[in-house]
Amino acid sequence: MPMYVVGHKIPDSDSICGAIALAYLKNQIGEPAVATRLGDVSPETAFILGRFGFEAPELKLSYAGEEVYIVDHSELTQAPDDIAEATIVGIVDHHKLGDLTTSTPLECWIRPVGCSNTVIKMMYDFYGVEIPKEIAGIMMCAILSDTVIFKSPTCTTADIRCVEDLAKIAGIEDFEALGMEMFNVKSAVAGTPIRDLVMRDYKDFNMNGNLVGIGQLEVVDLAVFDEIKAELEADIAVLKTEGERHTVMLLLTDIMKEGSELLVISDDVEVVERAYGKATENGRVWLDGVLSRKKQVVPPLQDAFA
């Protein structure tokens, strides 16, 4: 019976490319593994997979009785619904340590770097397994996505060195140009249903007993939202009610201006204002220099809730 390698709900490129890359590595070291996913792939991920000739991993929602290797999170809210009935054999991640627990020993490869695929590259190096050209390509793109082409404060020298190594293996001469092409795909929001946009890169967090949802849309120019911002706000309000959430926020991130406009719907907007030290206006606030949900948005809010 193979293990399943799966990223988080509402998978991003790191979750999908990481599952493919890690499943390949596991098979190479004699541990049968199958990459799976918990949801639809984003346009950005579809672009990456198409560029390097991969199909999306199999959609699989239930893991009861199976062995599972978790990619890119360690949070119950982001894991398969029946993860408690599965055996977690490993976790590769680059976030804060979440509330997943196990009843048996496991392996955890968790590092404070910009992307899970940077950690997976370390795993390839540890086992001395050669990375195929195409897998190097998707791993590289996942790192460029998570680090916003090295602009994010989450980006470390390990991520940069890793992208340089992977670009060589993949035979990509100008990885920055490929990164911009990828972010242009990501910026195309016209014609997409509003809910799909809100959920494109959305995560729920448990903050001191309060359910808090935070979505993020990274684009090369915030002007793409001018026409639809009110609709986005209306929809996160619906999402808040549907899920009995305390707060739902949507980060509209301008990767060129290097900052984010935060849209907030909350039972207690003051906790959000306290977290970021800025007043909201009609549920909106510009946060200069904020590119990273993980490093700049979640920790201050978690502290404000504590």
Next chain:
Amino acid sequence: MPMYVVGHKIPDSDSICGAIALAYLKNQIGEPAVATRLGDVSPETAFILGRFGFEAPELKLSYAGEEVYIVDHSELTQAPDDIAEATIVGIVDHHKLGDLTTSTPLECWIRPVGCSNTVIKMMYDFYGVEIPKEIAGIMMCAILSDTVIFKSPTCTTADIRCVEDLAKIAGIEDFEALGMEMFNVKSAVAGTPIRDLVMRDYKDFNMNGNLVGIGQLEVVDLAVFDEIKAELEADIAVLKTEGERHTVMLLLTDIMKEGSELLVISDDVEVVERAYGKATENGRVWLDGVLSRKKQVVPPLQDAFA
């Protein structure tokens, strides 16, 4: 400000030797670190430290406002009392994933091997740092202790290869003889206060909301307990009441016969009998082949409580 490197409460040799070995490594890679401990060192650990010329790390119970690197566990019950007010920068461990969480990204080096020091050896290899002779010696002894000189079912080929490597570095020709010397020190129970014996290698676990304490004494011949078994039983009953625990168990492990006598005091002895598939007699039961609390005692009990 240095980070503190600290093992679990009621530290065993893995926690103490691991803290010393990891603090040295961190200092070598330019991250100031100080090894500390959460309690008295055991006679076994004192023997190891003395054999290789080390002092015990500083006793330090409070870590609020400090950076902490956790060794040999990921459980709140085994961590410093004020760990929630500290910043956990890393975890090196070889147990099931416990309930510690963080609000910021960290590094976790967790592997399903027999000893944290085997994982720390991987860290030395990763960073390309040479292990000093004396540190190799204490790391080797910690692995021999945790794996019961390779007899424990928790022992992996990685542990054996690691001991062989470390023995060479430490210049120890017969590591098995040193291991037996160590276990003979561990077996000397005469003259030790009963509570000290019960607590010598004791851990509390949260099992589905129930506090369960499990101690273990590993000796080369169970006959050393003949005179004091009734006193041990009386004392774990007191410990159960004092801590409002659901269950307290003491494993008397015979490393030569390769099995353990389990002493049990419980609000519901049937949950224990269900866990191990054997009836107790006057709160005692012999478990043949059981050497490992982590692998053979905790998981079945956790499942029985679930």
